[in-house]
Amino acid sequence: MIERVYTIPLRDAWKVSRRKRAKKAMKIIKEYVAKHMKSEIVKVGLGLNHAVWQRGKRNPPRKVKVQVLTDEKTKEKTVWVELADVKFDIPTPKVKEKAEAPKEEEKKQEPKVKEAETKEQGKKETASTGTEKIKKKSEKEKSTEKKEEKPKESTQKLSEEMETKKEHETAAKSGEKEMKKGADEKATETEKKEVPKETKSQKKEKPAEK
Numbered sequence: 447m448i449e450r451v452y453t454i455p456l457r458d459a460w461k462v463s464r465r466k467r468a469k470k471a472m473k474i475i476k477e478y479v480a481k482h483m484k485s486e487i488v489k490v491g492l493g494l495n496h497a498v499w500q501r502g503k504r505n506p507p508r509k510v511k512v513q514v515l516t517d518e519k520t521k522e523k524t525v526w527v528e529l530a531d532v533k534f535d536i537p538t539p540k541v542k543e544k545a546e547a548p549k550e551e552e553k554k555q556e557p558k559v560k561e562a563e564t565k566e567q568g569k570k571e572t573a574s575t576g577t578e579k580i581k582k583k584s585e586k587e588k589s590t591e592k593k594e595e596k597p598k599e600s601t602q603k604l605s606e607e608m609e610t611k612k613e614h615e616t617a618a619k620s621g622e623k624e625m626k627k628g629a630d631e632k633a634t635e636t637e638k639k640e641v642p643k644e645t646k647s648q649k650k651e652k653p654a655e656k
Contacts, residue, residue, distance in 0.1 A: 448514075449514070451511065451512070451513050452479070452482065452512050453509055454509065454511075455509050456471045456474055458470070464503075467506050468498055468499050471498050471507075472495075475494070482514075483514060483525045485525045487523065488525050488527060489524060489525070489527070490527050491532065491534060497529060512528065512529065513527075513528055513529070513530045513532075517536050
């Protein structure tokens, strides 16, 4: 493990617009450390980050005293940057070997589970298709039965309508006949009433006229 201390000037951060000074300061720190430690991976600590942003984004510090830690044992040379006054240790990387072993077992089990799921889905699909076919057949049969019933009902309605028309016609004819009979009877009665009865004087006078 290598440990070094640097004082990084942050004058160039004041050449940028006011609202971008703190971001520029952080960028300068990372570039400075990457150049001197010959590493592309630079991680900034919480204390240094707080010191840069403490007075807002418009007023970062003019310079910063920093401690840099590296671990050469690791394959990827990572560099950690923190304030010189803060105690800081390199975080130990998590062991991934133990976690990788069960992953291989899970990968082996996954295809089996997938195969079982696909089989179950195929069975469900076949069952659903069979039930759908049965439903379609029953619906077709019902539709054909309804179509057959409709002409029967229509013929029955037509026959009933014809019968009712005939009945109405016969009733009308009979009514007309009765009306005619009644009119004839009334006419005869009126004729009888209109004929005047001869008086006794007229009867006696008739032979004298002769």
